[in-house]
Amino acid sequence: YLHLLKTYKSEVTNNFMLNFRETVSLLIDNGEATSIPEKAVFGDLNDPGNKPREAFFHHSAIRCYWSGHTERCRYFSQKSMNLTGQGGQPTAYIVKFLFGLNCLDLLRNNKQVNKSREGIRVAIAAMEDAATNSEWNFMNKLR
Secondary structure: OHHHHHHOOOHHHHHHHHHHHHHHHHHHHOOOOOOOOOOOOOOOOOOOOOOOHHHHHHHHHHHHHHHOOHHHHHHHHHHHHHHHOOOOOHHHHHHHHHHHHHHHHHHHOOOOHHHHHHHHHHHHHHHHHHHHHOHHHHHHHHO
16 A cells, blocks of 8 residues: 555655554554554654644554553643644544543552643543543443
8 A cells, every 4th residue: 555655646645654554563563573664754743734743643642652651652642632622533532531541550650640630630521522422432431
């Protein structure tokens, strides 16, 4: 599929696919046998006009959580939450849920206790909001 994207010169789609591939590779085997040398290019991550940065922060939060890097996961989750808005998008709910899980890890390790408790409240509120939008999907995650 990456060969086809290069043939048709679809740089944006190519970068998104590479980003997903890197995340899935890390989830499967920590990138040992499934990674490829080619990496996605996201440009200036401080540029508000750079739309792919939302995907970068979202996937970085997932990768950091999976790898056990709680502080980095918190950083990327907060960056992603600032870009995704208040809700309605599945990405916003996913990153808030991940943020809450990460805060539970921080709380368990007695790191940033007050911030962690607030993060858990944010995650629960997001899941309650998600349950009102899609009761069959999110309700079982709250109870």
